[in-house]
Amino acid sequence: MFLNHIRDIKDPEHPYSLEELKVITEDAIEVDDKRSYVRVTFTPTVEHCSMATVIGLCLRVKLLRSLPSRYKVDIKVAPGTHATEAAVNKQLNDKERVAAALENPNLLDMVDECLAPSYG
DSSP, X not given: OTHHHHTTOBOSSSSSBTTTTTSSOGGGXXXXXXXXXXXXXXXXXXXXXXXXXXXXXXXXXXXXXXXXXXXXXXXXXXXXSSTTHHHHXXXXXXXXXXXXXXXXXXXXXXXHHHHSOOOO
């Protein structure tokens, strides 16, 4: 069910969705409805993916826009799949860093472009 919220997010560098590229899968989504908690673990296409933080930000923004506000959302890079995994995870789960990133108009435009519906 939660995959439906994020399956159509477009990759910032490729003309495919994150699901088509196997960046996200149903198995990588954990939901605890009683605790209002969602964790999405994603796998970048390459170990040195420069867009990993943008992908994570897209996932976070889409879920925050789609889910009731009671949910806590954690976004993580799959263990061992990115060269700077710890740094990416720290950035994606730090409220102040996320808020600052979303104040950057260029970054927000990139996120909105990835989240825009595709009718192709």
